[in-house]
Amino acid sequence: MSDAVLVTTKVNGDVVEYACPTDEVLLDSLRDRVGLTGVKEGCGTGDCGACSVTIDGQLVCACLVLGVEADGREIGTVEGMAEEGELHPLQQKFIEHAALQCGICTPGFLVAAKALLDKNPKPSENEIRYALAGNLCRCTGYDKIIRAVQDAAKDMRKSRKR
């Protein structure tokens, strides 16, 4: 690590520091230096969405961002979705709808679906399908994933009204 740079960032609300080479992608920094292996590598080229995270609320593929770019920003990963021991409604609905089989794509789908629902609490089926088109799943045929997101969105709207 001859060219390492010190990075100070916030991950899932906690301040984190790590040193990484300037050519290292955020995916590797999060997995290997911060220990967040819920961020998955499926392709390394931004085609599969398994490494979906948010940077300052913006959905990105962590394999297309450099580790040093996290400096001074806020990163959100699947590990930060459950709050105070309670699963996020999306997480709960993914389990209830059997929206995962192998589960390798699940963290990316959850982060991407949360990013969608944060912006659009009442997406149509098509809006969900297009918002999640950057996330590949090879097991489910997407059927139960779409249903889980629809159901979670419905529950989240209800709890907001309350």
Added chain:
Amino acid sequence: MAHDNSYTGQKFEVVGNRFLRPDGVDKVTGRARYGADANAPGQLVGLVLRSPHAHAIIKKIDTSRAEKMPGVKAVITSEDLPDLTGGDAGMAQTLENCMARGRAMYDGHAVAAVAAVDRQTAKKALQAIKVTYKKLPHVTDVDEAMKPNAPVLHPWLFTAGVDPKPEKPSNVISRTQMGHGDPEAGFAEADVIVEKSYKTEQTHQGYIEPHACLASVTPDGQAELWVTTQGPFTYRSVCATLLGLDIAKLKVTSSEIGGGFGGKTHVWVEPLALALSRKANRPVKLVMTRDEVFRATGPTASTSIDVKIGAKKNGTITGATLELRYQGGAFVGMPWAQLACMTGFACYDIKNQRSVGWDVVVNRPKVAAYRAPSAPMAAYAVESTLDMVAEEIGMDPVNLRLKNVAKEGAQAPYGPIYGPIGIEAALKAVKKHPHMKAKLKKGQGRGVACGFWFNIGGQTCVDLNIGTDGTVNLAVGTVDVGGARASMGMIAAEELGISYDDIKVVVADTASLGHNDTTEGSRGTFSSGMATIFAARDAINVLKERAAKMLDVPVEDIAWEKGEAKAVGKRYSNLPKLSLKEIARKSPNTGGPIAGHNEVVADGAGMGFAAHIVDVEVDEETGLSKILRYTVVQDAGKAIHPDYVEGQMQGAAVQGIGWALNEEYVYGKDGRLENPGFLDYRIPVASDLPFIDTKILEIPNPNHPYGIRGVGETSIVPPLGAIGNAIANATGVRMTHAPMSPVRVLDALDEAAGMDQKVSAG
């Protein structure tokens, strides 16, 4: 103790419900650990150098510069993997596929590997390895490879199954023929005969998790391998053989698996990781890139197929033949065309039929099983041709299929007679389905197709241990690829008569449980389900013995009902029932731990059949086919957990849709793979698809206590034919080359239009 595996028609309390999977929370919170998620103290990063040539002699590998680089701890070539296969030809081919031995056989073939302190150093070391190649002529197309002037891949390969035996080597591994009756006599009786040739391109299983492992070999000959695999016991025996390790001293732990579909039934980089670890004397983590996954692992065969079907005007098929040419990559592996011979006509009762298979080698990666291996391509050809026959005789295509459908007692293409099977019921369900009556607009079409896959059983072993609080650990040895832990827990709960929540199911490592065959062939729920039933019954016998001791009655007088032991008989009317929990609590004083075990060869797997309906809209300007509606009907025997059965049906159908419309390996003239990434090898995404409707049929398998049939694979078989039929229905044009991608559909539409013009001009 032998157990009776006959179907009993038992009524279920737990089975058939939709419980939450035990690994769900870990998987939605990022805690689940997959192949690349484990680390060991002092671990190194392993990387593999791969051939850029389709076929080349490796004249020299100079590793000296790489070896001297600071931070590089080991560099290996084939010299570090001496041939210990002892004359086992299949194992020798596996070894050579893992690392080239003097000759690179395909673009992506491993040539050398390094282990270094970090990724940057390992990458630099790969670049410092100098390989001198001498390029050889190559061939990547199955039809080209069979021609007499094709470059021959293996000088020792003489075609088996042809008479007289060939005097010259060729790329044809073998010719296989099967069938029954006299097809030529059948054709003579036919009113119409349709002949057509098809091609299907090579596809990849496309699991999202690349192959990954963490290997650790110590100087005293002990080793551990953490790995994403469908078969930890198979990986153990193969790796032990290739590395010269004792089987018991190599502990393989299967990580959570991020998809396999057959591609993780074979070893690829795992022996290299072990060899690197042995040489460096440190743990080595080796994770493939997506590019490596495409270039060097698991694709299915590309094929070229001729079909001929003859029928009477009333729809009776009088004769049928199939000629199947399958390339299996650069090595002799499974006989893929032979498998296709066994499946092509399996849905139909055809008195006069013959299937001839040609297995061929080409300069492509070694083919691996992909979900119902070999069956989808043959079904594409057969199901497409059947629709053409239906059109010729003016019969509804579903009725034509029903007229010839295979029933109990019919002879299968591979020889034996069928027991009770579900394809007639599936076709009848298709006929009645509201989907068949839905209106279609201009440019839209509907297609139906059938599919078959065997399903297998195999060696299986489970342990069931009851804790003193009455909760239960169930250790299975079949890897959970899609929710099986939930199903196994439900089966154990059903048998013991306790709550599903009181059971924790784990997938055991190879040091903790007896051998289990790989999770393949749709065997997981069938075979581990069977072993779980028997292990639970074994534990119940122990529980009864303990209850007898606690109640001071003979064990013969104890019955087990709904999770409780009860002394049967009037004289015992004052004795309490003892729950599993009560017996477990007292177990330290009644004889120690309570457990049930089962080791079984789960033979008698039921045949899996499915019929699919699809509506497609073809954009005649772009050639793009959009799936509008899709329905899967499949016989599951008994759906233990319906969610995960539906999941298999939906997932398999969508893999078939990808194959039908997009997915293909594209090789350049230079023999190199041009699209080794998910951008250019495009698998279906959410916006490509509608919901996939499912209808589960339950026609019990007579050879399983619960009637279970395997469900994992069958539904990848019908989509290619169904979609081809739907495109023909929409456009009037018959597609004979899969994937039926926009460019191929456009070309076919143009060609048809051109022919029409010619006809009208004439």
Added chain:
Amino acid sequence: MQVSLNGALRAGANGAESIEIEAATIRELLTKLVERYPDMQDHMDRGIAVAIDGVIYRDDWTQKIPAGAEVFLMPRIEGG
């Protein structure tokens, strides 16, 4: 009893479509088969399954073969 051979196995038995073998179990059947047709060993190494009245046995060689059963030898298959 009559034992039918799948086309893929016939080369090992001099091309015979079916053969007469008396055997009470799969093990006995396969043992006698290789004794009579040594070329069958190659097919055995690659894997043979036995279908008895349509039920495919890939592994359990202790399986009994009932009198009058339809017996079919075929390649042992795997899957994805």
